[in-house]
Amino acid sequence: MPELPEVETTVAGLRSVLDGAVLSRVEPRRADLRFPIPVDLRQRMTGATVTGLTRRAKYGLIGTDRGDTLIFHLGMSGRWRVDPSEIGTHDHLILETGAGRLLALNDPRRFGFVDLVRSDAWEAYTPFTRMGPEPLGPDFDAAMLVRVLAGKGTSIKATLLDQRIVAGLGNIYVCEALNMAGIAPTRAAGRISARRLALLVDAIRAVLSAAIAAGGSTLRDYARPDGELGYFSKQWRVYGREGLPCPCGGTVRRRVDGGRSTFFCQQCQR
DNA sequence: CCGACAACCTGACGGC
């Protein structure tokens, strides 16, 4: 489930294999995922040395010494397989290092994509120019939320899923954070007190940090050959738990908003 | 301004 924590642990896993490595083989296995794979990707990346990996929102970035940065997005079902025993149907991009390590970008649904940008201009990459701050970064705080949510009639759930407000949250962690903060998902974003928005900021930071920590300590990394859920799924308070108890003692409910499931507790979320 | 919905895809799972 690639939301911010999964991309973070994925990038950490890739870093241990790729950072400083030479890309001896770069092989797209098909012409497109959600969007076309750049036709010159193989030519531009093959033989390059990886100089660093980072994450922005739900995007991973792999920089090279040629001034190119490979950007990837995992969509709904994407993941990197590390040293797979064989290349499978949905392995769409293969990377091999000079040390013989193998990485395969696997994405059955192909909602993900890869792209190539000049490293000195990655911030100008279109998706990034419209994006809100990193939820774990210094620019995301209660004062900022108060400012951008003022007057908004949109539900707080839809608002937090809007990457222009804050970048990296998805359906799972929005449900979890709203439950932790005791805020009903349907509440109008502009009608939440500054005090409760401060609790929401804390909740978002806490749930993301805990998920990253679980990925880092128990999963080690999200990039691995199998497709098991990360350990953090065991810690879900409401997501996927319809009919089961909320930590407050209430019962978790499910509703559908804009075609997506929302899990929440009527007793403690107002 | 806001919510609903479709589209892009494949796979897993439950019911019969």
Added chain:
DNA sequence: TGCCGTCAGGTTGTCG
């Protein structure tokens, strides 16, 4: 066994 409906982590655009 198998068929069918439903659902799934994201994003973007359109419509009313």
